[in-house]
Amino acid sequence: MRQINIGLLGCGTVGTGVARMLTENRDLIAARLGAVLNLTRVADLEPDRDRGVALPAGVMVADAHRVVAEPGIDIIVEMIGGEGIARELILSAIENGRHVVTANKALLAAHGNALFQAAAAKGVDLFFEASVGGCMPVIKTLREALVGNRILAMTGILNGTCNYILSKITDEGSRFADALAKAQKEGYAEADPALDVEGRDTAHKLAIMSALAFGMEINLREVYIEGISHLTPLDIELAGQFGYRIKLLAIGKAHADAVEMRVHPTMIPFDNILSNVNGTLNAVSLTGDACGEILLYGRGAGMMPTASAVVGDLVDLARNILSGGAAGRLPGLAYQMANIRRIPVLPIEQISTHYYFRFAALDRPGVLSTIAGILGRHGISIQSVQQKGRKSDGAVPVVMLSHRAREADVQQALAEISALEVSAEKPVLIRIEDHNLVD
Ligand code: HSE
Secondary structure: OOEEEEEEEOOOHHHHHHHHHHHHOHHHHHHHHOOEEEEEEEEOOOOOOOOOOOOOOOOEEOOHHHHHHOOOOOEEEEOOOOOOHHHHHHHHHHHOOOEEEEOOHHHHHHHHHHHHHHHHHHOOOEEOHHHOOOOOOHHHHHHHHOOOOOEEEEEEEOOHHHHHHHHHHHHHOOOHHHHHHHHHHOOOOOOOOHHHHOOHHHHHHHHHHHHHHHOEOOOOOOOEEOOOOOOOHHHHHHHHHOOEEEEEEEEEEEOOOOEEEEEEEEEEEOOOHHHHOOOOEEEEEEEEOOOEEEEEEEEOOOHHHHHHHHHHHHHHHHHHHHOOOOOOOOOOOOOOHHHOEOOOEOOHHHOEEEEEEEEEEEOOOOHHHHHHHHHHHOOOOEEEEEEOOOOOOOEEEEEEEEOOEEHHHHHHHHHHHHOOOOEOOOOEEEEEOOOOOOO
16 A cells, blocks of 8 residues: 655654554554555654654654655654744755645744745645644635635634633632643643733634635734733623623634734623633634534644644645645645735724723712713713622722723723722723624
8 A cells, every 4th residue: 555654743742642643543544545644754852752652663763854854755744833943844844845734833823924935836735734723623624614605704712721721710710820730731731821821822823714714914913912811700700790701712803805813801691602612622613604603612732632633634635645746736825825915904993892891999979970971982882880899998890891882992991091090900801702782
């Protein structure tokens, strides 16, 4: 049977998962592919570490540069991560005419445009299903299944670490730091957990998805990013009292001649399916003009779920090779390179949505009307108000949900309210999506 030779760079958690899947499911994959995916070489700085995968002698080496230059290797799998050596190795694999599979979302978000151009110029494919949503076929769905649709909107829970932390705080009253430590122990968190909790990992994924969905260059720089580290248990609890859960959402929306790309904690109502996606699980809702809304749900991280996506890419590439070298049959970014445009991204100030505000105001006569007056002067209309408790000497939380308002107006109004003498703390703002509120 024909063999397709694979060179794997990096044998950490996901790399080990790929090696394990290619070894344990070798016959199953061969039965489907009609060829063997042969793990020819595995490069890792710790070649002798026991990973619980039986590889033939000589497969494991320490020098990744040697693997990308080795004759006879058809596909390079980059599982090193980061933007330094991984980028160098991918570029040299492409230069050597190898197809490449990567899960490296940070690299693609920062340097993807140049990497895809290099791959196209060399006539090789660069596939990256595992970079977004682990085992969920987000990239395949956007690139292939929905190819006839205009993509109107995407909403995703794309970071297992954040979702786990928020679920633990919401459901069990855990402390932020304890929940993060547990997610790290489970192996979900990035090496630098700030990438997770500050929303940057989610933004990497949104920038990649938006390129495929909207036919735009990967544009991480203009994604609005707000993480979850500033959220308080009080707001999570109050959101619940109003019928919402708080999730870190990636939101991408198509406008007539611009797009929205934003990542921030978002209140979504209990009856929205995404609000019931808990723990380390991920989910992505995609809305197309023909298909309407579809939902993908599953494990967005971890050894075998991520390996599952990598091996899916390997089989696609192997099928192209077996059909006589059909590189470029599936355009990496879903659009032909010549049709990828630079689409303006709406600054956060120009979006318009519903808002949750929490003010910590001294409980004095007239305070509520002063706050409502400022909001009103900025064209922000209040849908409901709740004031909790009464303190003669301290601040009470006043919570308001707004009708649809423009972010720029909201920012200005909150700055004015914050400057009031009766404001005891900086006001809290949480955006609301898929609201049951009246516009
Ligand atoms: N740190 C990521 C997460 C890993 O928590 O989801 C998957 O990209």
